[in-house]
Amino acid sequence: MLDDLFTCRCCESDDLHEVFSLPPIPLVGAFTKESKVDVEKFPITLLFCQSCKVLQIRENIDEQILFNQYSFSSSTINSLVTHFEDYAAWIKKLVNPKSVLEVGSNDGILLLPLQKMGIRAFGVDISSNITAIAGAKGLNVKNIKFGVQNQTEISGWIREKVDLITASNTFPHNDDPNGFLKTARMLLSDGGKISLEVMYAGSLEENLQWDTIYHEHLHFHSLTSLKNLFERNGFYIEHAEITNMHAGSLRVLASRVEGAMTESAQKILGTEEHRGLNRKATWIEFAKRSSSAISICREKLIEQNLLGPIAAYGASGRATMWIHAANLDFIQYVVDASPLRAGHYMPGSDIPIQSPSYFKEAPPSAVFVSAWNYFDGIIGQHPEYQGTWIAPLPVYLQKKSEKNEKP
Ligand SMILES: [Zn+2]
16 A cells, blocks of 8 residues: 655656655545544655655555545635636637646536537546546546556547646646656647646745645646656646645646747746755755744644634645644544535544534634635635634734624
8 A cells, every 4th residue: 555665756766865754644535434543644755856856755655545535526615616717718828729638627627617618628537436526517527547557548538639638736646747748648639738737846845835745745846847757758848837726836838849938937947946946955944944833833722722622624635734743633623615524524533524504603712724725715704703713824823803803
């Protein structure tokens, strides 16, 4: 179930350096129906590749265990629905494809707006339960892993080569990024392109997002590391930009013909060099700052817990990371809007997950917003709440709800 990595997944170099490690943590998708504190936990070690500059985690968990039954249904998050409508418009404007294949199509959140624009949209996803949701919407989806071993089957299914292959936040789930790009090349039409949205290593560093370094996210890219990986596989960066998704993502467009990069892409590459994202020392410093953020948050929450019960908001991977890395086992419950999560327990804990309506019925004294990247949006959804809102990152922040401040 757990394989350790000794050479880089992207460039096969053994020039890997450990920069950060966390104590064993359960898989963030291991929600249980019963309170269960003894689920299996796995260490997390972040490595920096001196050769291609990618960050990756050493531990490789069997992907069937990670993704077969997936509890993240994108369309339950309003801001993601808007994001993917915008992304579909971006695709239409920059690429104008007749057909698109999305890898990791989840519940069809991108396929739906693409189809509405008249684009033939196909989606593959490794999670059977989430693919079934997309299928029920009448979308062209297939429950299959995207990779060399399934290339013939996918090719037979889509029948004609596609003009664009895209993946939003699923590319780093793949333990064989070179195999992914080889497969993409075979399935693309002449002049076909690839676009990826990945969590951005620059935002990871800037916002101290150690809480996204969990077993599902095998690699974290800068534009420099993606450029190295793409060129190794015959793709060339055309354009890149930074978006707000997941507190900072990189959106990249690449083609099979080498040409000039946009100014935006060139600027990002220059900034990465200037900020030291390509240097090991930067990531060692990131690790120190992250460890300090974990300690500070734990101390503050222990103080807050003396004043009254604390609930967390957002049963995302970040919440599991905080609960286990900072030992927040005193949290009373976690609020989450996804029907796939409410009624379960947080991985490896006896902390139940409740729906937002329960939060209104039994408001805690303070709310630890584990989904801190949606901090203002979550506060906006609960004008009725009177108490303290807490965000752990990018810097620890605590604020009373406005109504409470009035005498
Ligand atoms: Zn490498």
